[in-house]
Amino acid sequence: MSRPPLPAIADFPFWTDEKLRIADTDHNGHINNGAIGQLCEAGRAELIQAATGDREGRDFALAVARVAIDYLREIHYPGRVRIGSLVTRLGTSSVTVRQGLFMDTALFAQAENVLVILDTQTRRPMAIPSSLRANLLNMMKK
Amino acid sequence: MSRPPLPAIADFPFWTDEKLRIADTDHNGHINNGAIGQLCEAGRAELIQAATGDREGRDFALAVARVAIDYLREIHYPGRVRIGSLVTRLGTSSVTVRQGLFMDTALFAQAENVLVILDTQTRRPMAIPSSLRANLLNMMKK
Amino acid sequence: MSRPPLPAIADFPFWTDEKLRIADTDHNGHINNGAIGQLCEAGRAELIQAATGDREGRDFALAVARVAIDYLREIHYPGRVRIGSLVTRLGTSSVTVRQGLFMDTALFAQAENVLVILDTQTRRPMAIPSSLRANLLNMMKK
Amino acid sequence: MSRPPLPAIADFPFWTDEKLRIADTDHNGHINNGAIGQLCEAGRAELIQAATGDREGRDFALAVARVAIDYLREIHYPGRVRIGSLVTRLGTSSVTVRQGLFMDTALFAQAENVLVILDTQTRRPMAIPSSLRANLLNMMKK
Numbered sequence: 376m377s378r379p380p381l382p383a384i385a386d387f388p389f390w391t392d393e394k395l396r397i398a399d400t401d402h403n404g405h406i407n408n409g410a411i412g413q414l415c416e417a418g419r420a421e422l423i424q425a426a427t428g429d430r431e432g433r434d435f436a437l438a439v440a441r442v443a444i445d446y447l448r449e450i451h452y453p454g455r456v457r458i459g460s461l462v463t464r465l466g467t468s469s470v471t472v473r474q475g476l477f478m479d480t481a482l483f484a485q486a487e488n489v490l491v492i493l494d495t496q497t498r499r500p501m502a503i504p505s506s507l508r509a510n511l512l513n514m515m516k517k
Numbered sequence: 518m519s520r521p522p523l524p525a526i527a528d529f530p531f532w533t534d535e536k537l538r539i540a541d542t543d544h545n546g547h548i549n550n551g552a553i554g555q556l557c558e559a560g561r562a563e564l565i566q567a568a569t570g571d572r573e574g575r576d577f578a579l580a581v582a583r584v585a586i587d588y589l590r591e592i593h594y595p596g597r598v599r600i601g602s603l604v605t606r607l608g609t610s611s612v613t614v615r616q617g618l619f620m621d622t623a624l625f626a627q628a629e630n631v632l633v634i635l636d637t638q639t640r641r642p643m644a645i646p647s648s649l650r651a652n653l654l655n656m657m658k659k
Numbered sequence: 660m661s662r663p664p665l666p667a668i669a670d671f672p673f674w675t676d677e678k679l680r681i682a683d684t685d686h687n688g689h690i691n692n693g694a695i696g697q698l699c700e701a702g703r704a705e706l707i708q709a710a711t712g713d714r715e716g717r718d719f720a721l722a723v724a725r726v727a728i729d730y731l732r733e734i735h736y737p738g739r740v741r742i743g744s745l746v747t748r749l750g751t752s753s754v755t756v757r758q759g760l761f762m763d764t765a766l767f768a769q770a771e772n773v774l775v776i777l778d779t780q781t782r783r784p785m786a787i788p789s790s791l792r793a794n795l796l797n798m799m800k801k
Numbered sequence: 802m803s804r805p806p807l808p809a810i811a812d813f814p815f816w817t818d819e820k821l822r823i824a825d826t827d828h829n830g831h832i833n834n835g836a837i838g839q840l841c842e843a844g845r846a847e848l849i850q851a852a853t854g855d856r857e858g859r860d861f862a863l864a865v866a867r868v869a870i871d872y873l874r875e876i877h878y879p880g881r882v883r884i885g886s887l888v889t890r891l892g893t894s895s896v897t898v899r900q901g902l903f904m905d906t907a908l909f910a911q912a913e914n915v916l917v918i919l920d921t922q923t924r925r926p927m928a929i930p931s932s933l934r935a936n937l938l939n940m941m942k943k
Contacts, residue, residue, distance in 0.1 A: 394820060397846050398551045398839045402542035402594060408723050409540045412696045413824045420823050424879070439692050443727035452544060453850070536678060539704050540697045550865050554838045555682045562681050566737070581834050585869035595708070682835045684828035686878060693824045736828060 381447075382475035382485055387459025388514050389425065391418040395452045405449040411476065412444060415486045418458035418474050423490070426510040434495050435504060440469070441489040448483045456483075462514040468492045468500040470511055523589075524617035524627055529601025530656050531567065533560040537594045547591040553618065554586060557628045560600035560616055565632070568652040576637050577646060582611070583631040590625045598625075604656040610634045610642040612653055665731075666759035666769055671743025672798050673709065675702040679736045689733040695760065696728060699770045702742035702758055707774070710794040718779050719788060724753070725773040732767045740767075746798040752776050752784040754795055807873075808901035808911055813885025814940050815851065817844040821878045831875040837902065838870060841912045844884035844900055849916070852936040860921050861930060866895070867915040874909045882909075888940040894918050894926040896937055 399410035423437055450456070457477045464471035469491050476484040494501040503511070541552035565579055592598070599619045606613035611633050618626040636643040645653070683694035707721055734740070741761045748755035753775050760768040778785040787795070825836035849863055876882070883903045890897035895917050902910040920927040929937070 392820075393822075394818075394843075396819070396839055396843050397543055398549055398842065400542075400544035401539055402544070402546050404544050404546075407540055407700075408726065409693055409696045409700055412693045413822055416691075416693055416824065417820075417822050420879070439730050441727065441729050442692065443725065445725050446723050453846070534678075535680075536676075536701075538677070538697055538701050540700065549842075550868065551835055551838045551842055554835045555680055558682065558833075558835055559678075559680050562737070581872050583869065583871050584834065585867065587867050588865055595704070681827055682833055684826075685823055686826035686828070686830045688828050688830075691824055 381482060382459070382461075382473065383482075384459065384475070384477065384480065386516065387461050387475060388516075389418075389422050389460045391421045391458040391460070392455060393417050393458065394455050395450075397452060400452050405451055408444070408446060411446065411484050412442065414456055414458055414476060415442060415444060415474055415484075415488065418460045419472060419488055419490070422460045422462075422472060422514065426514065427507055435501060435507075436493045436495050437470075437490045438493050439488065440491045442486060444484055444486045446484050448481070450478045450483045454478055460514070461516060462511050463487075463516075465503065465508060465511055465515070467502055470503070523624060524601070524603075524615065525624075526601065526617070526619065526622065528658065529603050529617060530658075531560075531564050531602045533563045533600040533602070534597060535559050535600065536597050537592075539594060542594050547593055550586070550588060553588065553626050554584065556598055556600055556618060557584060557586060557616055557626075557630065560602045561614060561630055561632070564602045564604075564614060564656065568656065569649055577643060577649075578635045578637050579612075579632045580635050581630065582633045584628060586626055586628045588626050590623070592620045592625045596620055602656070603658060604653050605629075605658075607645065607650060607653055607657070609644055612645070665766060666743070666745075666757065667766075668743065668759070668761065668764065670800065671745050671759060672800075673702075673706050673744040675705045675742040675744070676739060677701050677742065678739050679734075681736060684736045689735055692728070692730060695730065695768050696726065698740055698742055698760060699726060699728060699758055699768075699772065702744045703756060703772055703774070706744045706746075706756060706798065710798065711791055719785060719791075720777045720779050721754075721774045722777050723772065724775045726770060728768055728770045730768050732765070734762045734767045738762055744798070745800060746795050747771075747800075749787065749792060749795055749799070751786055754787070807908060808885070808887075808899065809908075810885065810901070810903065810906065812942065813887050813901060814942075815844075815848050815886045817847045817884040817886070818881060819843050819884065820881050821876075823878060826878050831877055834870070834872060837872065837910050838868065840882055840884055840902060841868060841870060841900055841910075841914065844886045845898060845914055845916070848886045848888075848898060848940065852940065853933055861927060861933075862919045862921050863896075863916045864919050865914065866917045868912060870910055870912045872910050874907070876904045876909045880904055886940070887942060888937050889913075889942075891929065891934060891937055891941070893928055896929070 401407035474486040543549035685691040758770040827833035
């Protein structure tokens with residue numbers, strides 16, 4: 376299986392800053408894998424917010440269909456992390472977001488997130504609205 | 518300051534069982550204080566559910582005004598805990614719930630929770646509805 | 660991309676029971692994706708515990724290298740979930756565990772976890788000890 | 802019961818900044834009470850860190866004996882919060898820390914935390930070391 380190369384800071388057009396908490400640690404002494412999932416979610420949420428604008432009045436929702444996280448090295452409390460996000464694929468009704476998670480400048484995890492655009496009424500997949508598609512295109516690699 | 522005596526298993530008419538998770542631990546190697554707050558919340562929620570019945574169609578809500586937790590001893594993953602709950606005071610629009618948290622038969626924490634009954638429309642305190650008051654009376658010490 | 664078929668209850672030799680908490684919910688009204696990650700972790704931890712025995716005196720550790728979760732449908736509080744786990748691959752120093760997460764009998768998520776066996780001293784990958792390998796073989800599909 | 806007046810921003814000599822996460826929300830649509838406990842813990846941890854310096858080589862530990870939180874109003878994701886901390890009492894082997902939690906400039910919760918200084922060897926309470934006492938005195942109201 377050939378994996379894509381590890382991401383670098385320059386790959387990501389969109390950034391989210393988060394701060395580690397004691398509750399993010401576990402009895403192995405490091406930041407818990409689930410907490411790293413929360414950091415990915417924080418990055419996804421800010422990217423979605425930036426791409427879709429206000430939640431009010433929207434006729435679509437984004438549901439998370441798949442999250443795959445590669446844990447590359449341990450990190451420890453205290454500290455701040457930066458989550459870089461990049462749209463890597465735009466399907467008819469789905470978006471793929473790749474993320475790199477950095478502490479200081481070291482990559483400690485990467486993630487691939489697949490989101491599906493749902494019609495708020497029917498809760499079924501719908502084509503990505505054109506204004507959202509335009510915004511997401513701006514978060515793809517140039 | 519005189520404190521009430523520590524609670525015993527026989528004091529509690531209502532019980533909730535929970536199971537510890539790795540994410541409940543922290544880098545001190547024990548169950549995190551915040552996770553113990555989640556266990557208290559689990560007990561409160563089941564007591565409220567038992568006393569109020571279905572959430573649907575209710576014209577009141579219960580808001581948590583105060584939670585005070587005494588941490589008596591450390592506990593460690595893995596394991597199960599039991600949360601005993603007892604209504605200790607019924608005011609006009611507030612309820613006080615005392616809790617004892619046990620692992621095996623050892624008390625490791627106790628909590629006092631003050632809940633306020635709110636009118637769903639106005640979000641202001643309202644008198645405890647009579648059927649709810651009757652149910653809560655059944656959860657007081659005989 | 661061809662995906663393996665969705666797992667069924669009968670596929671899993673190892674089971675973990677968990678109970679949902681209010682803190683597992685989020686403002687979308689459902690169980691948060693990160694909380695579902697905690698449920699996968701609970702299943703992994705119990706499988707590892709069953710396969711390796713006591714943590715004391717072990718000269719190896721298991722590190723999580725990758726977790727990929729497919730979110731198939733929303734679930735809601737309150738309730739209990741069952742996490743089925745199955746070893747699908749045994750490499751020289753890595754183990755792949757597939758999981759199916761069920762509420763009542765409905766599959767709501769599946770996960771693939773890759774674990775690496777590390778030498779506790781060097782923190783580098785080491786060959787799976789033979790007794791652990793034997794135990795993990797028992798958790799593969801017959 | 803006469804309660805002390807609600808705290809104001811000017812009361813607190815020590816501040817911690819935190820950022821809300823989606824995982825902090827619950828199905829009531831607001832930030833979960835337990836997540837507010839995590840914010841108090843973040844403030845406690847930074848105050849302890851500032852007062853005690855490096856964890857390495859210390860012969861004492863601080864254990865949380867009691868946390869009482871008053872929930873004054875709901876807050877919602879997204880946003881940042883500031884936690885002000887103030888030492889209000891120094892006993893022989895215990896410290897009381899009062900906290901005010903603010904979003905924008907509005908107080909939404911307050912907390913009282915009682916910490917006990919433990920001898921790392923015996924795990925029993927010990928007198929507050931003089932250098933720690935001096936640092937904690939600087940975090941009391943002038």
